[in-house]
Amino acid sequence: MTRPILTAARMREAELAAPVGLAELMEQAGQSLAEAIFRHSAGPETLILCGPGNNGGDGYVAARHLSARGVKVRVAALAEPTTDLAKVARQRWDGPVEAFDGAAPAPLLVDCLFGTGLSRGLEPAVAERLSVLAGSARTVVACDLPSGVEADSGALLSPVPTADLTVTFGALKPAHRLMPAMARMGRLVLAHIAIEPDTRWFELAEPDLPPVAEGAHKYSRGLVHALAGSMPGAIALSATAAARSGAGYVRISTSAPIPGLPLSVVQVGDAQLGDPRIGCLLVGPGLGKLPQLLTLALTSRAPKVIDADAIGLVGEPDRLRGQDAILTPHGGEFAQLFGDHPGSKAEQALAAAAVSGSVVVYKGPDTLVASPDGRLGFAPPAPAWLATAGTGDVLAGIIAALRARGMPAFDAACAGVWLHGRAAERAGPAMIADDLLEHL
Numbered sequence: 001m002t003r004p005i006l007t008a009a010r011m012r013e014a015e016l017a018a019p020v021g022l023a024e025l026m027e028q029a030g031q032s033l034a035e036a037i038f039r040h041s042a043g044p045e046t047l048i049l050c051g052p053g054n055n056g057g058d059g060y061v062a063a064r065h066l067s068a069r070g071v072k073v074r075v076a077a078l079a080e081p082t083t084d085l086a087k088v089a090r091q092r093w094d095g096p097v098e099a100f101d102g103a104a105p106a107p108l109l110v111d112c113l114f115g116t117g118l119s120r121g122l123e124p125a126v127a128e129r130l131s132v133l134a135g136s137a138r139t140v141v142a143c144d145l146p147s148g149v150e151a152d153s154g155a156l157l158s159p160v161p162t163a164d165l166t167v168t169f170g171a172l173k174p175a176h177r178l179m180p181a182m183a184r185m186g187r188l189v190l191a192h193i194a195i196e197p198d199t200r201w202f203e204l205a206e207p208d209l210p211p212v213a214e215g216a217h218k219y220s221r222g223l224v225h226a227l228a229g230s231m232p233g234a235i236a237l238s239a240t241a242a243a244r245s246g247a248g249y250v251r252i253s254t255s256a257p258i259p260g261l262p263l264s265v266v267q268v269g270d271a272q273l274g275d276p277r278i279g280c281l282l283v284g285p286g287l288g289k290l291p292q293l294l295t296l297a298l299t300s301r302a303p304k305v306i307d308a309d310a311i312g313l314v315g316e317p318d319r320l321r322g323q324d325a326i327l328t329p330h331g332g333e334f335a336q337l338f339g340d341h342p343g344s345k346a347e348q349a350l351a352a353a354a355v356s357g358s359v360v361v362y363k364g365p366d367t368l369v370a371s372p373d374g375r376l377g378f379a380p381p382a383p384a385w386l387a388t389a390g391t392g393d394v395l396a397g398i399i400a401a402l403r404a405r406g407m408p409a410f411d412a413a414c415a416g417v418w419l420h421g422r423a424a425e426r427a428g429p430a431m432i433a434d435d436l437l438e439h440l
């Protein structure tokens with residue numbers, strides 16, 4: 001089940017369009033926050049920091065619900081509530097409210113200072129006090145977002161403590177799945193509140209892979225044709241990954257035999273790209289400076305994955321329109337082909353997909369999958385140890401196989417990214433790219 005993602009503006013629209021009033025939404029949010037806190041840590045002495053807006057409002061509501069469960073709750077306010085919703089929530093909290101500055105630490109800290117309404121970094125003194133209180137707590141819980149995080153871009157506008165648990169409401173925000181903010185979230189809980197998150201942005205989740213049909217044969221299961229370039233090791237990783245990802249038949253056209261490949265991967269001398277049985281072409285891993293091979297691949301009408309060196313040889317993004325292509329650039333390759341587009345990584349990925357008419361997998365510690373039609377998948381956190389040579393070659397092979405198995409381009413890219421991350425988790429911190437192949 002994927003989790004929807006809304007920008008702060010889209011979230012406000014959804015809140016205003018909700019079938020229940022805003023006060024009821026805040027009641028649901030605060031109650032869910034209290035519930036998640038209680039489940040996470042069974043209620044040690046708790047200090048809730050309330051800001052001036054509705055993030056603070058959630059805090060007053062949560063305080064009331066935690067106190068009703070018998071939790072020893074203290075509330076400290078950075079400022080008096082400025083919104084009607086928060087004022088009401090404050091009035092309904094019948095306990096004392098301390099001043100933020102003098103508040104003593106507590107074993108469990110709940111950060112309800114700022115959420116999607118943050119418009120600039122916290123005052124340095126406030127950020128400093130927040131980090132001291134977080135450092136003294138055994139558990140830190142963030143309401144909606146850790147304070148200091150910019151909801152739509154994932155930027156940190158001031159030093160942000162790392163939460164053990166972040167509870168967000170109705171839908172994730174881009175910052176929950178964009179770096180550097182993603183690394184500050186801890187366990188991310190999405191609490192249901194009565195809004196309709198109508199969105200084409202979502203967090204990637206376990207894919208439904210196409211079953212192997214009765215009576216399948218190696219072509220119907222999908223033929224992946226990979227074009228070798230000047231460094232055969234990379235395409236060998238991709239081809240083996242494709243074979244391990246369920247392609248019925250993997251073929252490499254290469255000018256010289258490539259050692260160490262599984263015997264099931266067929267090596268041929270000429271490319272035969274007119275072969276109508278090709279389910280997906282793969283070009284780029286280990287290609288080197290051979291633009292003629294990219295040009296050759298673009299003469300084929302088959303779906304294709306364009307990765308690594310091939311991305312740098314494309315030239316103009318609109319050269320790929322009509323090519324049924326999936327691009328898999330990392331940051332440098334992305335900038336090389338698409339330039340420095342303004343806006344968040346999410347906006348950059350969507351713009352790239354639109355201009356190239358291709359699915360774009362914008363890789364990184366936060367990987368996005370963008371479709372020309374506006375759909376945008378955000379990968380959940382993947383192990384940092386994926387940052388090792390060859391893992392991109394493996395990802396390209398996985399995606400090519402899923403595409404050849406008949407998954408639509410966007411779905412194949414989303415599934416490949418998700419499976420690649422899970423394989424790395426199973427391979428463990430000492431892995432090299434080759435190890436991923438046993439975990440596909």
Ligand SMILES: NC(=O)C1=CN([C@@H]2O[C@H](COP(=O)(O)OP(=O)(O)OC[C@H]3O[C@@H](n4cnc5c(N)ncnc54)[C@H](O)[C@@H]3O)[C@@H](O)[C@H]2O)[C@H](O)CC1
Pocket residue numbers: 015022023025026029051052053054055056058083113114115116117118119120121122123143144145169193
């Ligand atoms: N609206 C709803 O129905 C629901 C909202 N939820 C919660 O509300 C917050 C968003 O609340 P909002 O009042 O828009 O903003 P914040 O509480 O995040 O910020 C408060 C306020 O603070 C001012 N401000 C911004 N940056 C700074 C700063 N660096 N220093 C000082 N003051 C600052 C600015 O004026 C803001 O308005 C959302 O995150 C949810 O937690 C409910 O969860 C759902 C219902």
Ligand SMILES: [K+]
Pocket residue numbers: 055111112113114115142143144145146147
């Ligand atoms: K917060």
